[in-house]
Every structure is written in structure tokens, then in C-alpha cells.
Amino acid sequence: MLFGTIDPVTLVAALIVASVPILLAATGELVVEKAGVLNLGVEGMMITGAIGGFIIAVATGSPAMGFLGGAIAGALLSLIFAFLTQFLLTNQVATGLALTLFGLGLSSLLGQGYNGIKPPATHPLPFGPLADLPVLGPILFGHDLLVYLSVALVAGTAWVMGRTRLGLIIRAVGENHDAAHSLGYKVVRVRVLCILFGGAMAGLGGAYLSLVRVPQWTDGITAGAGWIALAIVVFASWRPWRVLLGAWLFGGISVLQLNLQAAGSAIPVEYLSMSPYLVTILVLVVMSSGRGRAAVNAPASLGQGFHASQ
Amino acid sequence: MKRRHLLASAAAGLALAFAGAAQAQMDKVKACFVYVGPIGDGGWTYQHHQGALDVQKAFGDKVEIAWQESVPEGADAERVMTQMALSGCNIIFATSFGYMDAVNAVAAKFPNVKFEHATGFKREHPNVSTYNARFYEGRAVQGTIAGRMTKTNKIGYIASYPIPEVIMGINSYFLHARKVNPDVELSVVWAFTWFDPAKEADAARALIDQGVDVIASHTDSTAPLAEAAKTGGKVIGFGQASDMAEYKPTPRVSSIIDNWGPYYVKRVGALLDGTYEQADAWEGIAGGEVLIGEITEAVPPEVKAEAEAMRDAIAAGTYHPFTGPINKQDGTPWLAEGEVAPDGDLLGMDFYIEGIKGEIPR
Numbered sequence: 001m002l003f004g005t006i007d008p009v010t011l012v013a014a015l016i017v018a019s020v021p022i023l024l025a026a027t028g029e030l031v032v033e034k035a036g037v038l039n040l041g042v043e044g045m046m047i048t049g050a051i052g053g054f055i056i057a058v059a060t061g062s063p064a065m066g067f068l069g070g071a072i073a074g075a076l077l078s079l080i081f082a083f084l085t086q087f088l089l090t091n092q093v094a095t096g097l098a099l100t101l102f103g104l105g106l107s108s109l110l111g112q113g114y115n116g117i118k119p120p121a122t123h124p125l126p127f128g129p130l131a132d133l134p135v136l137g138p139i140l141f142g143h144d145l146l147v148y149l150s151v152a153l154v155a156g157t158a159w160v161m162g163r164t165r166l167g168l169i170i171r172a173v174g175e176n177h178d179a180a181h182s183l184g185y186k187v188v189r190v191r192v193l194c195i196l197f198g199g200a201m202a203g204l205g206g207a208y209l210s211l212v213r214v215p216q217w218t219d220g221i222t223a224g225a226g227w228i229a230l231a232i233v234v235f236a237s238w239r240p241w242r243v244l245l246g247a248w249l250f251g252g253i254s255v256l257q258l259n260l261q262a263a264g265s266a267i268p269v270e271y272l273s274m275s276p277y278l279v280t281i282l283v284l285v286v287m288s289s290g291r292g293r294a295a296v297n298a299p300a301s302l303g304q305g306f307h308a309s310q
Numbered sequence: 311m312k313r314r315h316l317l318a319s320a321a322a323g324l325a326l327a328f329a330g331a332a333q334a335q336m337d338k339v340k341a342c343f344v345y346v347g348p349i350g351d352g353g354w355t356y357q358h359h360q361g362a363l364d365v366q367k368a369f370g371d372k373v374e375i376a377w378q379e380s381v382p383e384g385a386d387a388e389r390v391m392t393q394m395a396l397s398g399c400n401i402i403f404a405t406s407f408g409y410m411d412a413v414n415a416v417a418a419k420f421p422n423v424k425f426e427h428a429t430g431f432k433r434e435h436p437n438v439s440t441y442n443a444r445f446y447e448g449r450a451v452q453g454t455i456a457g458r459m460t461k462t463n464k465i466g467y468i469a470s471y472p473i474p475e476v477i478m479g480i481n482s483y484f485l486h487a488r489k490v491n492p493d494v495e496l497s498v499v500w501a502f503t504w505f506d507p508a509k510e511a512d513a514a515r516a517l518i519d520q521g522v523d524v525i526a527s528h529t530d531s532t533a534p535l536a537e538a539a540k541t542g543g544k545v546i547g548f549g550q551a552s553d554m555a556e557y558k559p560t561p562r563v564s565s566i567i568d569n570w571g572p573y574y575v576k577r578v579g580a581l582l583d584g585t586y587e588q589a590d591a592w593e594g595i596a597g598g599e600v601l602i603g604e605i606t607e608a609v610p611p612e613v614k615a616e617a618e619a620m621r622d623a624i625a626a627g628t629y630h631p632f633t634g635p636i637n638k639q640d641g642t643p644w645l646a647e648g649e650v651a652p653d654g655d656l657l658g659m660d661f662y663i664e665g666i667k668g669e670i671p672r
Contacts, residue, residue, distance in 0.1 A: 006519075006520075007519065010519045011519075014512070014515055014516070014519065018508075018512055021508070108348060108350065112350070115350050115356075116532070116554075116555075116556040117556070118536075118539075118556065209507075213508055213511060214507045214508060214511050214533045215536055216507075216532060216533070216536050217350075218350060218351055218352055218507050218531050218532065218533070219348030219349070219350035219380075220347070220348050220351075220380065220505065221507050221508070222508075223503075223505065223506040223508060223509070224506075225508065254509070254512065255512055255515075255516065258501075258509075258512050258513045258515075258516035259516040259519060259520070261497075261498070261499040261500060261516070261668075262466065262497045262499050262516040262517045262519070262520040263497070263520055264497060264668055268669065269669075269671040270671050270672075273500065273502050273671075
């Protein structure tokens with residue numbers, strides 16, 4: 001009776017949906033950090049995207065416009081961070097934390113009057129008979145567009161970062177901004193664009209929360225998802241496919257522990273509740289104990305400001 | 311640093327002097343509220359804030375209200391309440407169970423400020439009062455509806471933390487569901503949070519995946535109802551703390567509404583006219599603190615009538631939801647035939663009643 005009567009198929013289907021917001025936000029943050037910028041404002045950008053997307057979706061009646069609006073709202077907020085850290089050279093850690101606090105407050109303000117409203121429904125993509133396949137149907141063909149888009153974005157990010165000239169430039173800027181600058185790359189411009197990408201991805205993740213996952217607006221809806229996204233980037237040692245793995249692992253264990261409880265498992269609830277965090281810590285320890293810092297793979301210029309005069 | 315210290319103690323001294331002089335009657339009261347979540351949660355904190363607004367409405371200029379949202383339970387709560395006491399609050403309402411020790415610690419330092427702690431039981435100082443509502447009465451009504459409405463004979467409960475308040479609700483809900491439907495089984499999911507919409511939605515989904523078709527929640531947001539709504543009427547639930555009328559007529563088929571306004575108005579009024587005394591208030595449906603939200607047309611008329619009869623019997627005092635014979639989970643007797651649960655047993659409740667599966671986390 002260890003696992004009760006849990007159906008693994010519904011479980012996998014549920015975990016894929018549950019991990020979309022952190023997957024999107026973490027993929028965005030990965031690109032930001034690869035460019036050498038540490039933006040701790042993921043939570044703030046996510047929640048701004050959540051309310052931005054919600055407002056747009058309610059106003060236009062279209063979930064697609066809502067997702068777009070969420071991405072734009074997240075990117076707009078990240079623009080503040082980009083301006084402060086890249087042009088005024090403020091401390092990235094402090095600015096990122098401030099961005100989170102600002103985003104939480106701003107979303108609460110914008111959200112006045114949106115409590116209790118239902119957003120337009122987002123439907124699963126029509127795969128026709130494919131969706132009725134046993135096992136594969138619910139897992140692969142039962143989701144909405146954003147689920148597939150999020151995986152596609154991970155694949156796209158992996159390809160760009162690993163196989164293209166653009167990815168090389170971003171990585172060069174993140175590893176050694178002085179060298180990149182001396183080669184003639186516009187360090188600040190690259191970083192600003194990466195920050196905007198990160199903001200848009202976080203905003204998209206937030207919009208998925210308020211439009212699909214929960215679907216409604218309540219203050220503080222992200223409830224710490226942004227911090228988990230940040231942890232997953234480190235967990236994944238800055239590799240896109242590992243971000244996917246980390247998000248699914250974390251989302252999977254979170255969903256699994258609730259399912260175990262609902263199924264009346266014999267494992268005490270305390271262990272189940274702490275398991276997602278425990279596994280995250282465990283993997284972090286295992287990964288960083290391997291081959292020293294190289295295994296951890298952190299961009300060498302992470303968190304350092306850059307100015308051409310330096 | 312020194313100067314600030316001096317100012318703080320001067321302010322405290324002034325507050326002391328004023329409060330001392332005005333013990334009999336006060337011209338103006340500043341009432342402050344500490345909230346565990348955001349006002350926009352649509353549930354628990356929202357209802358407390360409605361109560362605060364009622365106070366403002368009732369007394370107008372004679373009352374100034376102030377509040378702080380999303381105050382974590384623990385050291386932060388102590389800081390917030392200290393700050394409130396220093397800034398001239400005469401009465402502070404701390405609206406979550408987890409503020410208990412912080413309330414008593416701060417109350418010791420400000421003997422002339424009144425502290426009111428919701429759902430707690432510690433009154434270590436003469437200026438600390440506690441107040442609560444008999445939510446388990448509402449759970450009895452919900453349990454009746456759940457037992458009658460479930461088709462799978464599986465009902466669910468999304469629980470927050472293993473405290474007496476929550477366990478009481480689970481027991482009452484299950485007891486009354488079993489009473490009308492002997493085949494009913496209860497699944498409890500502990501979310502270990504008061505407010506995390508995504509997690510609450512996941513918990514609801516986990517229950518639904520397990521075949522549960524009636525969900526009661528003891529967390530603060532409307533997310534479980536939103537999740538139930540996705541099933542297109544197959545799964546029903548209840549509004550928690552607030553009416554959550556936007557999910558009418560289904561999945562929200564009824565609700566428990568916390569109505570704090572009357573109590574807040576009474577306490578602040580007592581402070582104004584000098585009749586304030588330490589109290590341990592615990593009102594229920596009869597006192598108007600627990601309201602049962604409209605039972606919608608998704609519920610058949612005979613079930614609705616049965617649930618309303620239960621509500622009215624509780625209000626009239628002719629029925630107590632915990633009336634024996636009731637055994638504890640391990641089969642040992644708790645209440646004998648016809649015996650009514652003493653309040654002390656309820657307030658310290660740390661056991662499931664017979665028939666509930668699983669263990670309470672410690």
C-alpha cells in the first residue's frame with residue numbers, strides 16, 4: 001500500500017502541467033545568467049506577468065492575447081532591472097530583490113477589482129483520436145498549447161545556446177565580459193536583451209498560473225514559484241535540458257506527494273511535504289561534489305557589473 | 311540609535327499615560343489588524359478585512375483603522391505588532407492561529423494596549439483576549455450535503471495545518487457525511503500552507519484524480535473551486551471563509567462565511583465606552599459569526615431541506631454536531647450516548663474520529 005492506487009498516467013499528465021510555470025521562468029533565467037546577469041526578481045516578474053496576462057485575457061476574451069500580455073508585462077518589469085543594473089551599475093542582488101518586492105506590490109495594485117473574475121478558458125489542443133490513445137493520449141496529447149510551447153522553448157534555448165553564433169556571444173559575455181568587449185561585442189546590449197527575454201519568459205510562466213493552472217487572480221498567486229525557478233537553474237548547472245528535468249522532478253514530486261496523501265499512503269505526511277525540497281538539496285550536493293567548480297558550471301562573470309571604462 | 315530609542319520609549323510612555331487616563335472611556339480608538347494573507351485572497355483575510363471595514367462604518371470618526379497584510383507567522387509578526395503598539399494602536403486584532411506566541415510576547419510589553427487573537431487559546435496577560443468561531447457547525451452542514459451528493463462515495467478535504475481548529479472541521483465534516491451515507495470514505499490532503507493557490511489547485515486535482523467528487527477545503531483561496539470547475543459539474547465543493555459566490559451554482563454548492571464584523575464592532579465599541587473586559591469568545595451559527603451561504607439549485611431540494619434543518623437545529627441550540635456516541639479513530643470511546651463534546655475537548659482536539667483513514671501529522 002506504499003503507493004496506494006495512483007494511476008501513473010494521470011500522475012505524469014498532472015506533473016507536466018504543474019511544472020510549466022517554473023519551467024518557463026527557469027529557462028528564461030538560465031539565459032539571463034548565461035549572459036552573466038543574476039536577476040533575483042523572477043518572482044516579481046512572474047507575478048506581474050500573471051496579473052498583466054490576466055487583465056489582457058479578461059479584456060480581450062482571448063487566452064492567447066493574455067499569454068502575450070503576460071510576457072510583455074514581465075519584459076516591461078525586467079526593463080527596470082536592466083536599466084538600473086546595466087546603465088546605472090547598481091548591485092544586481094539588491095536590485096533583483098527590490099524588483100521582486102516591487103512586482104508583488106504592483107501586481108496587488110493592478111489586481112484590485114480582478115478578484116473573483118474567471119478568465120476565458122484555455123482548451124487542450126484538438127489532437128482528435130490521438131487524445132484517446134491509452135497511456136500516450138493523456139500524457140502526450142491532452143494538453144494546451146503552452147505546455148508544448150514550453151518544451152519547444154527549452155529545445156530552442158538549448159539549440160541557440162549550444163549551436164549558434166548568438167549563443168556563443170551570450171556565453172562569451174557571461175564568461176568574461178572584458179574579453180567579449182575587447183572583441184567588439186556590445187556587452188550591455190546583449191545583456192539587456194537577455195534580461196528582457198528572461199522577463200518575458202517569467203511573465204509567460206506567471207500568466208500560465210493565473211490563466212490555466214489556478215485559473216483566477218488572487219494576490220500573491222505565485223507563492224514562491226519564482227524562487228524555485230532560480231534554484232532549478234543552479235540545480236541544472238545552467239544546462240537547458242537539465243532545467244526541464246529539474247522542473248519535472250520538482251513538479252513531479254510536488255504532485256506525487258499530494259496524490260500519495262489523497263490515495264491514503266502509509267508514508268507520514270511530513271516526509272512527503274518536505275520531499276521536493278529534500279531532493280533538490282540532495283541533487284545540488286551530489287552535483288557540486290563531483291568535479292569541483294567546473295561541474296557546477298557557473299558563468300564566470302555572473303553577477304558582476306560591466307562598464308566599458310573599467 | 312540612542313535618540314530613536316529615546317523617542318520610542320517617550321512614545322510608549324505617552325501611550326501609557328493616555329491609555330491610563332482613558333481607561334474608563336475613550337474619545338477615539340485606533341484599531342489595528344494583522345493579516346496572514348493578502349486582502350485579495352477572496353477568503354480568510356478578505357473576511358477579516360470586511361470586519362475591519364464594518365468597524366469603521368459603525369463608529370465613523372471615532373475610530374481609525376490600520377492594517378498590515380501578508381505578515382508571516384513568527385518573528386515578523388512580533389515586529390509588526392510592536393510597531394503597531396508604538397504607533398498608537400489601542401487594540402490589535404491578530405487574525406491567525408500562528409501569531410499566538412507573538413501576541414502574548416508583545417502584550418507583556420504593552421499592558422495598556424488590548425490584544426485580540428483569533429482562533430488561539432493562550433491568554434497569558436490580562437490584556438490578551440481570544441476569539442474564534444464554531445466553524446465545525448458549518449462543517450456539519452457541509453458534511454450532510456457531501457454525504458448525500460457524492461456518487462463515488464469518496465469525499466475529500468484539503469487541510470492546512472494539523473491544529474485543533476482544522477481537525478475539528480475534518481471530524482465534523484466526516485461525521486455528518488457518514489451519518490447520511492454509511493459508505494462514504496474521506497481522503498485528507500495536508501497542504502501545509504494557508505495560502506498557495508497553485509498548491510491548493512494541485513491538491514484538489516490529486517483528490518479528483520483519486521475519484522473524489524466532493525471537496526471541502528480549509529485553505530484560504532478559491533483555487534480548489536476553480537479546479538473543480540474544470541470538471542464541468544462532476545465535482546462539487548464549498549466556499550471557505552468567504553461566500554465565493556462567483557463559483558455558483560456549481561461547483562460551489564454552499565459555503566461557510568466567517569462574519570467577524572459583529573464581534574469587531576462589539577469589542578471596539580466596548581473599548582470606546584469603557585466596558586471592555588478580557589474575553590474568550592466562541593460564537594457559532596447562533597451568534598451570527600458563522601453563516602451558511604446559499605445552497606444552490608445544484609443540490610436537490612430534499613438534500614437542501616435536510617441541510618437547512620441541520621443549520622436551524624444548530625442555531626436553535628437543539629443539536630450539537632459532536633453528540634455521542636462517538637469513538638476515536640482507534641475505537642476507544644470519546645463521547646457516550648447523548649453526551650455533548652465539552653469545549654475543552656474540541657479546542658485541544660488532536661485525534662480523528664472512528665472511520666477516518668490515515669494519520670494526523672505531528
